[in-house]
Amino acid sequence: MDYNEVVTTRRSVHEYSDEDVSTETLEAVFRKATYAPSSFNLQPWEFLVVRDDDRLATLAEVANGQEHVEEASATVVVLGNLDPSAHADPVFDDWLRKGYIPDEDVKEQLLDTVEGMADQSAAERRVWTNRSTALAAQQFMTAAWSEGVATCPMEGFDADALVEAFDIDDGYEPVMLVTVGYPAEDAAEAERKYRRPVDEVVHYGTFEPVTGAEVDETAGESATAADD
Amino acid sequence: MDYNEVVTTRRSVHEYSDEDVSTETLEAVFRKATYAPSSFNLQPWEFLVVRDDDRLATLAEVANGQEHVEEASATVVVLGNLDPSAHADPVFDDWLRKGYIPDEDVKEQLLDTVEGMADQSAAERRVWTNRSTALAAQQFMTAAWSEGVATCPMEGFDADALVEAFDIDDGYEPVMLVTVGYPAEDAAEAERKYRRPVDEVVHYGTFEPVTGAEVDETAGESATAADD
Numbered sequence: 366m367d368y369n370e371v372v373t374t375r376r377s378v379h380e381y382s383d384e385d386v387s388t389e390t391l392e393a394v395f396r397k398a399t400y401a402p403s404s405f406n407l408q409p410w411e412f413l414v415v416r417d418d419d420r421l422a423t424l425a426e427v428a429n430g431q432e433h434v435e436e437a438s439a440t441v442v443v444l445g446n447l448d449p450s451a452h453a454d455p456v457f458d459d460w461l462r463k464g465y466i467p468d469e470d471v472k473e474q475l476l477d478t479v480e481g482m483a484d485q486s487a488a489e490r491r492v493w494t495n496r497s498t499a500l501a502a503q504q505f506m507t508a509a510w511s512e513g514v515a516t517c518p519m520e521g522f523d524a525d526a527l528v529e530a531f532d533i534d535d536g537y538e539p540v541m542l543v544t545v546g547y548p549a550e551d552a553a554e555a556e557r558k559y560r561r562p563v564d565e566v567v568h569y570g571t572f573e574p575v576t577g578a579e580v581d582e583t584a585g586e587s588a589t590a591a592d593d
Numbered sequence: 594m595d596y597n598e599v600v601t602t603r604r605s606v607h608e609y610s611d612e613d614v615s616t617e618t619l620e621a622v623f624r625k626a627t628y629a630p631s632s633f634n635l636q637p638w639e640f641l642v643v644r645d646d647d648r649l650a651t652l653a654e655v656a657n658g659q660e661h662v663e664e665a666s667a668t669v670v671v672l673g674n675l676d677p678s679a680h681a682d683p684v685f686d687d688w689l690r691k692g693y694i695p696d697e698d699v700k701e702q703l704l705d706t707v708e709g710m711a712d713q714s715a716a717e718r719r720v721w722t723n724r725s726t727a728l729a730a731q732q733f734m735t736a737a738w739s740e741g742v743a744t745c746p747m748e749g750f751d752a753d754a755l756v757e758a759f760d761i762d763d764g765y766e767p768v769m770l771v772t773v774g775y776p777a778e779d780a781a782e783a784e785r786k787y788r789r790p791v792d793e794v795v796h797y798g799t800f801e802p803v804t805g806a807e808v809d810e811t812a813g814e815s816a817t818a819a820d821d
Binding site for chain 2: 366367368369370371372373375377388391392395396397399400401402404406408410411412413414415416417420442444446451452455456458459460463465488491492493495496497499500501502503504506507508511517518519520521531532533534537540541556557558559560561563566567568569570571572574576
């Protein structure tokens with residue numbers, strides 16, 4: 366599918382057909398998700414695929430009973446490793462092998478830098494892993510759509526209950542849930558929801574954001590302008 | 594450009610040609626970025642485009658002297674609004690208008706929910722805005738590539754110095770910098786860096802991640818398997 370078609374037609378879909386998304390299709394989509402960039406190429410993302418009916422029911426419960434978690438062919442728990450250094454070694458070996466860094470000394474310096482990141486506060490490491498992992502999550506959703514597979518990202522869930530129910534060790538942060546399935550008839554053709562207009566979110570040179578009050582005043586206009 | 598071509602050929606590029614990226618091209622790319630999803634469609638993203646040479650020099654300075662910040666046609670400061678409720682009103686008006694919610698009462702309940710999110714701790718709101726904004730940032734980078742424009746995301750910068758130098762008020766979080774420009778000759782054709790293989794990052798049913806020690810043992814193999 367053409368790139369522009371993917372991003373302009375993609376919608377978050379809550380209603381799915383009964384057709385399962387095959388493991389082969391999922392793998393192809395995950396592969397493309399992993400092509401997202403990450404800082405120092407550290408790739409903190411992990412994906413737990415829940416497809417079994419009982420486990421999906423548990424997951425729906427943790428997600429405030431949202432029905433599409435259960436009705437999807439699969440729901441993916443997107444997890445972020447809280448330790449930036451967890452996969453650093455093969456990453457920097459690869460840089461060495463491909464000539465991105467000249468020698469082992471530079472590799473050691475890079476490893477030291479990443480160890481420094483790993484020594485940051487828990488709060489900073491949460492921010493870091495959410496940010497990096499969200500890049501791959503977005504690519505997962507567009508890659509799925511390019512294969513005719515719809516998704517819906519969700520952050521409304523009880524993270525503690527999820528970690529408990531799915532036995533996720535405390536080195537990982539639940540970043541979001543993404544439901545996955547072929548859309549039910551007409552479900553993929555919903556009218557696009559309002560997007561804040563480009564001239565509201567993009568600032569050239571100096572940052573002068575539109576505040577809430579100003580937004581309210583021009584809401585009707587803006588909504589019309591962005592609805593395309 | 595075909596979607597698969599975009600994601601399989603995209604590379605983070607540090608070296609740019611002298612050709613400027615036009616405002617028109619940037620606007621088209623930003624428009625596609627805004628089509629990313631966000632929780633409750635709240636769209637906390639803001640983009641500060643720095644193109645003036647003096648300002649780029651200042652930005653490079655806060656980014657630890659990284660040269661590509663200055664050499665790019667533009668560097669975008671991706672910012673996240675820390676207040677989930679900032680743009681909620683037009684978003685829910687739009688839902689009402691398009692029939693996604695039945696009436697004003699439901700709109701008021703949604704506004705209450707979002708006000709509740711806005712009452713969360715500063716730490717939670719940082720996580721929230723980084724996560725949502727990163728989704729749009731990833732779409733910005735792939736949309737740019739589909740137009741022949743290269744990018745490089747960066748999180749190595751002094752956030753306090755950036756906020757000070759660019760007069761960014763404390764309601765916004767600097768999420769990342771993204772350099773933007775047409776690639777210098779051959780710069781876009783670098784060999785893809787190592788990606789953790791799909792069978793390492795995807796888990797079916799139960800979460801049993803490969804730990805650092807195990808990664809080290811199989812690094813050579815994994816690197817080969819993912820280099821495609």
